[in-house]
Amino acid sequence: MANSASSPVRLLYDVRVRAVLYQVVAVALVLGIGLYLFGTVSRKLAEQNIATGFDYLSRPAGFVISQSFISYDSGNTYGRAILVGLLNTIWVSVFAVILSTVLGLVVGIARLSRNPLLSTLALLYVEALRNVPLLLYLFLWYALIVAVFPPVREAWQILPDVFLSNGGLIMPSIRWSAAHTGVLASATIGIVLAFVVAAFMRRHRVASGHARAAWPFVLAALFVPPLIGFLLFQPDLVVNWPEKGRFRITGGLQVTPEFTALLVGLGLSASAGIAEIVRAGILSVGRGQWEAARSVGLHDRQTMRLVVLPQALRVIIPPLTSSYLSTFKNSSLAIAIGYPDLVMVSNTTMNQTGQAIEGIAIFMLVYLGMSIAISMLMNWYNARVALVER
Template structure:
């Protein structure tokens, strides 16, 4: 009997059992507190005759969104409006990440240049952008675009059918259809397939030691999917030409001042931090790598591209993930300059429906989901480029 009664105590002395028990207790407490808060809030809202739930998403939104990457008008539902806000946020964040990565890489390498003028200019670039709040830069770029460029009736036309004014950049565009979307998805699949083929060919070259021309296979993997999709779907190539009126320009693809200001502000601000990350990563590679590369006849550019940067990635990628996450989350400042991102659309929805809790929950889940997606992708990439010690 005594031995039997002591069994639970023996189990509690096991570190693994205690670890699982603590996690179960923590989850139960969190779920219990969440259910209590949810019940309390639901009861208070019911007492004040305030509607709850997500049924409002099917109702017509009744407001216009100035920029949309998909078809939208005021008769569409709140769910469609929120989707427009999500896509606006995702697109500007992706473009900002690409812009900041390219600029950060160039400026980070320039910081280590043996040319003192180039190094000084890169340092001034980094310090000027890192030490000023992003919100002030958004106001600055937006004010410059609105005040420097002429009004719509006096829009510049640098080349035929392209207009530049304080209302944005307007260029000819294709009349989009589901067939075009299919070709675009096939092109993205081609890019992924090309990376896979290039990786396998590289591993085979390393394993066998035989040098073969791999670019024809990579090029075929890149081009065949979109070409097949174009042949099968046969998208119409109808151009939507912009037409200049007295007060506005209709037709074409418009890049608004708000989008441009947000893209430039996010991209330049993040590029300063990425430049320092790149500089730290390059400095982490020993000078012996440079000397060994020169001894086998590699030029400095080849050494940087083929020897130093691949080794520096193990230091660059982890903090680069944090920079990308910050860029995505900082896009919520778009509301300050009127860009219709997820936060701005959600605020409009909450003001019209009075259902603030649901609106806040939606854009919190969207930011959480996108942040987790970025983290998972960067962790996967970090594992792929990490050096394996012998």
């Protein structure tokens, strides 16, 4: 009896049990405080006859959104309007991450160049972009686009059926339908399946010791799903051509000045920080790795690509995750230049419905969820590229 009674006490001396217990208690306290505050606020709002809850999401929004990547008009619901703002935020953030990564990698390597002119230009690039607030750059790029490019009626035709003006870039596009979405989903499945097949073939080759060509299986996994999707859904390849009128251009795909200014501002600002991250990661690799690579006949570019960068990733990935998170969260500054992101659409919704708590809760949960997803993805990749002691 004494041993059974003392067993819970002995468990408390286990570090892992205490760690889990502390986390459970902390989560319970946070949830308790949150429920208490929510109940108090709901009661006070009810006393003032202010509606609460998320029923308003099913009501017609009644306002127009200047840019949408899915079909939307003023007769749609507030819920669809918020979805449009979320997709706008994700769209510009993803492109900004890609742009900043490419520029940061190039500038970071240029900072270490033995060419003094190239390294100095890279240094000036980093210092100029890193030491100026992002909001000022957004205003700058937006003002340049509006001031430099001609009005819509005098738009430049830079390519056949491609027009550029202060109203944005307009180009031909495909009339999107549910069939195109099905083919896109099939292509996504093909890409994921190709990675899975490549990883399986790599493990099989290591385990068996037999060198077997993997590329036929990878190509089959990559192209068969979209081919099946194309034959199954049979999308219509109808091109929506832009038509230039006297005062405006109708049809086609329009890239707005707000989207362009936000993309350039976010991408360039984040690329300066990523360049320093890349430079620090490369400098963390010992000089002996360079000398060993040269001793087996590798050129400097081959050494950088095959030897140095793979080892530098273990230093680059953790701060790179923070940079990606900052880029995603900094996209909320889009409201300053009129880009209809999640925050701007939510603000419009709150102004019309008066339900500020629900609106703030929605975009806070969205930003939290997206940040956690980015962190999990980058942590998974960091675990894949981490060096393992033998």
